[in-house]
Amino acid sequence: MNATFDVVEGLTLVNPVGRLDFEASAIFQKQMEQVIAEAAGRSSQPVLVNCAALDYVSSAGLRVFLVAARAAKSAGIRFSVCALTASVKEVFDVSGFSRIIDVQADLDSAKGVLAASRSA
Amino acid sequence: MIERWKAVAGVTAELQGLNEFLEEFWKEACLPAEGAFPFLLALEEVFANVVMHGTVGTDPVPVELGLAFNAGQVTMTVKDAGPEFDPLSIAAPDVEAPLEERGVGGLGIYLIRELMQAVSYRRVGSQNVLTMSKPVP
Numbered sequence: 001m002n003a004t005f006d007v008v009e010g011l012t013l014v015n016p017v018g019r020l021d022f023e024a025s026a027i028f029q030k031q032m033e034q035v036i037a038e039a040a041g042r043s044s045q046p047v048l049v050n051c052a053a054l055d056y057v058s059s060a061g062l063r064v065f066l067v068a069a070r071a072a073k074s075a076g077i078r079f080s081v082c083a084l085t086a087s088v089k090e091v092f093d094v095s096g097f098s099r100i101i102d103v104q105a106d107l108d109s110a111k112g113v114l115a116a117s118r119s120a
Numbered sequence: 121m122i123e124r125w126k127a128v129a130g131v132t133a134e135l136q137g138l139n140e141f142l143e144e145f146w147k148e149a150c151l152p153a154e155g156a157f158p159f160l161l162a163l164e165e166v167f168a169n170v171v172m173h174g175t176v177g178t179d180p181v182p183v184e185l186g187l188a189f190n191a192g193q194v195t196m197t198v199k200d201a202g203p204e205f206d207p208l209s210i211a212a213p214d215v216e217a218p219l220e221e222r223g224v225g226g227l228g229i230y231l232i233r234e235l236m237q238a239v240s241y242r243r244v245g246s247q248n249v250l251t252m253s254k255p256v257p
Binding site: 021056063069070086087090091094099100 | 132135154157160161164165168213215216217218219220222224227228230231234235
C-alpha cells in the first residue's frame with residue numbers, strides 16, 4: 001500500500017492506494033498520526049480519507065481508522081472517510097465501524113459536507 | 121473437486137505468497153473474482169494471529185494452507201504447529217460500542233465468523249486446524 005497526503009481547499013485529503021493489511025498498517029498509522037497532528041496545527045482543519053483506490057482492509061487496517069478517528073476527536077478535528085470500495089464497505093459495515101466513523105458516499109459529497117460544517 | 125496445499129513458515133513476508141496461491145487456486149477453479157475477498161481476509165486474519173502469537177522455540181511456526189472447491193463450496197483450512205489456541209474461544213467485540221469505548225481485540229475472528237458460512241477449530245496432534253467454508257456461486 002502507499003498513500004498520498006494533500007492539503008487542499010481547507011482540508012487534508014488522504015489517498016491510500018492498494019491493500020491495508022497487517023503489514024501495511026503500522027506505517028500508515030504513523031502517517032495518520034502525523035497528518036492529524038499537522039491538521040490540528042492548521043486551525044483544526046478536517047481530515048478526509050478518500051478510499052476510492054483502497055482495495056482491501058483487514059482488522060489491522062480497521063485499527064488504524066479507529067486510532068485516527070479517536071486522535072482527531074480528541075484534537076477537535078472532523079474525521080471522515082469516503083468512497084469505500086465494495087469489500088472495504090463490507091468490512092466497515094460488519095465491524096460496526098460505519099456507525100462510529102463518519103462515512104460519506106463519494107469525494108464530492110464529502111467535500112460538500114465538510115465545507116458546510118466549517119461554515120456552520 | 122479441486123484441492124491444493126501450500127506450506128510456509130509463519131513469518132509476515134509469506135502472506136503475499138499465500139495470497140497469490142489463493143488467487144491462483146481461484147482462477148484454476150474458475151471462481152468469480154469478487155468471491156475471493158472473504159477468503160483473502162480470513163487468510164490474513166488467521167495468518168497474522170499465528171505470526172504474532174506462535175513460535176516453536178525460537179523458530180517461526182510451520183503453517184499449511186489448504187484450499188478445496190467441491191459442490192459449489194470453497195473450504196479453506198489453515199494448520200499451524202504453534203501452541204494450542206482456539207480462536208473461536210475469543211469473546212466477540214461489542215460492535216455497538218461508541219468510538220471512545222471501541223476496542224479491536226477479537227475483531228479479526230469476528231470478521232471471519234461473519235463473512236464465512238461455517239468455521240470450526242480442532243487441535244490435531246501438535247497442530248491447530250481451523251476450517252472455514254462458504255458457498256461461492
